[in-house]
Amino acid sequence: MDRNDSFRGFVAGHQQALMRTAYLLTGDPHQAEDLLQSVLLKVLGRWSRLSRVEHPEAYARKALLNQYISWRRHRVMNELPTADPPDRPYSGEDSTVVRLVMRQALMRLPPRQRAVIVLRYYEDRTERETAELLDCSIGTVKSQAHYALARLRELAPDLAPRLADLETEEAYR
Known part of the structure; x- marks a missing residue:
């Protein structure tokens, strides 16, 4: 070959x-x-x-x-943050709405925090694997995940229970 x-x-x-x-x-x-x-x-x-x-x-x-x-x-940011909330707040369990709300909140995280969330929770990587991929310490992965989840709770308060579930699962890994 x-x-x-x-x-x-x-x-x-x-x-x-x-x-x-x-x-x-x-x-x-x-x-x-x-x-x-x-x-x-x-x-x-x-x-x-x-x-x-x-x-x-x-x-x-x-x-x-x-x-x-x-x-x-x-790169120059082409996203314009806005203080105006969406016309309709999220209410309900529609998985499409949950994914959209989560994606919008995820896009507002700093790059390093977003990378940690994607690797840890979307790709289900361990803290060690995430640290190796990002060339940082496990402690940095833990702190970035903590700050990112806190920020996601601020950005999408209706998803806070789901984010709390992620942190609870994390504690038992």
């Missing part, structure tokens, strides 16, 4: 999971595609070495997180 075939196989096997992570980080399908494409170009450039390691996906995932954080640091 030549280099291009093995890279195509890697992309076919991991693109969906990496795209999901990119989307959860950016909150925008187009930005997620751009983010993933730029990371896959970096991975391709290093593929001759990466194809020989046991888990090239770990490199790709870490590159995805680093690129996202770098983009957030260097």
